[in-house]
Amino acid sequence: MEDANTLARQLAPQVSDLSAALSRPDLANTVASRFGSVRLIDYLRASLILAVDLAIETVGVAQPPALTEAVRSLAGVLAERYPGRSIELRVPPYAAVQIGARAEAPVHTRGTPPNVVETDPDTFLALATARQSWTRAVAAGSLVYSGTHAADAARALPVFRPH
Incomplete structure (x- = not known):
């Protein structure tokens, strides 16, 4: 089973790519979801809430930011x-x-x-x-x-x- 440090190293390039993609000036304001068109910021916030909930459920803590x-x-x-x-x-x-x-x-x-x-x-x-x-x-x-x-x-x- 992989430990948290291994996963963090594996995720680092994806996090960097995501950060660069979200910094683009031509980024769309909405995205398609299974519920229809959703504001990008709302989609990202919902994804973050899921990630924070998972972090708390699995390791008991989420990163403060x-x-x-x-x-x-x-x-x-x-x-x-x-x-x-x-x-x-x-x-x-x-x-x-x-x-x-x-x-x-x-x-x-x-x-x-x-x-x-x-x-x-x-x-x-x-x-x-x-x-x-x-x-x-x-x-x-x-x-x-x-x-x-x-x-x-x-x-x-x-x-x-x-x-």
């Missing part, structure tokens, strides 16, 4: 899918987004928001990719929330099911 982008991408999807300003989701130090609650809830404009959900990057990634449930994260103390509508954020998870 990859984890950062995966968390920001998934938080951004939540904000797009659940527009609103009644719940603030915080994943320090990588992301903070506002999402809408299911019911009428106070809208956050400035200062301390009335409904806050906060978790660490690893827990957020696990919640967003269906590797952990809201209930387990709360019981473990890795997710905290406050406000009468903050728990409504649970309905938005998972964001992406790679398994």
Whole structure:
């Protein structure tokens, strides 16, 4: 069985080629996928989320820059899918987004928001990719929330099911 160092050496040329290809000025904005035409940036972000999920599942950790982008991408999807300003989701130090609650809830404009959900990057990634449930994260103390509508954020998870 090959070890991680061997695989890293084998992947280095492909990573270099990919970096060069993504730097081209004539790069298309969309790519064909099995779901139809997709923005290239969204396709790359989804691929990165899959890679980060696989890294965490197999070796228990992902590279910090990859984890950062995966968390920001998934938080951004939540904000797009659940527009609103009644719940603030915080994943320090990588992301903070506002999402809408299911019911009428106070809208956050400035200062301390009335409904806050906060978790660490690893827990957020696990919640967003269906590797952990809201209930387990709360019981473990890795997710905290406050406000009468903050728990409504649970309905938005998972964001992406790679398994």
